[in-house]
Amino acid sequence: MIVALAMACGGSKPPLEATRQAGYDKLAGARPVEVRQTPSGCEPVSIKVKPGEMIQLRITNQTDVEYRLAVLDAGQPYNDLIVPPGEMKSTYYSVPPSGPVLNMLCYVQGGVSTTIDVLTE
Numbered sequence: 001m002i003v004a005l006a007m008a009c010g011g012s013k014p015p016l017e018a019t020r021q022a023g024y025d026k027l028a029g030a031r032p033v034e035v036r037q038t039p040s041g042c043e044p045v046s047i048k049v050k051p052g053e054m055i056q057l058r059i060t061n062q063t064d065v066e067y068r069l070a071v072l073d074a075g076q077p078y079n080d081l082i083v084p085p086g087e088m089k090s091t092y093y094s095v096p097p098s099g100p101v102l103n104m105l106c107y108v109q110g111g112v113s114t115t116i117d118v119l120t121e
Contacts, residue, residue, distance in 0.1 A: 060088045
């Protein structure tokens with residue numbers, strides 16, 4: 001009975017493991033981009049990307065204060081990634097195939113901030 005139910009519900013959707021693998025493969029092919037958080041701000045101040053590209057942002061906090069990295073939408077930060085002092089965090093960004101590319105804000109809450117321009121090639 002359970003086997004019949006699983007087969008009946010399966011339809012044409014790929015098995016969960018295949019779906020996970022497809023997502024992993026997309027992330028595994030991401031181009032790494034290093035971002036350094038320093039006492040005077042973040043480096044680099046611009047990142048060149050290709051439309052439709054997947055990038056892996058590897059953010060290293062080289063300070064003794066908590067830093068944040070956020071995507072800017074209409075000039076307002078959202079989806080903050082918090083990077084504790086002395087640590088490295090990683091996140092992924094899928095560049096839209098067309099249309100506007102969102103810039104990023106690298107900042108200390110109430111302190112230094114750097115806008116990272118995401119430029120398409």
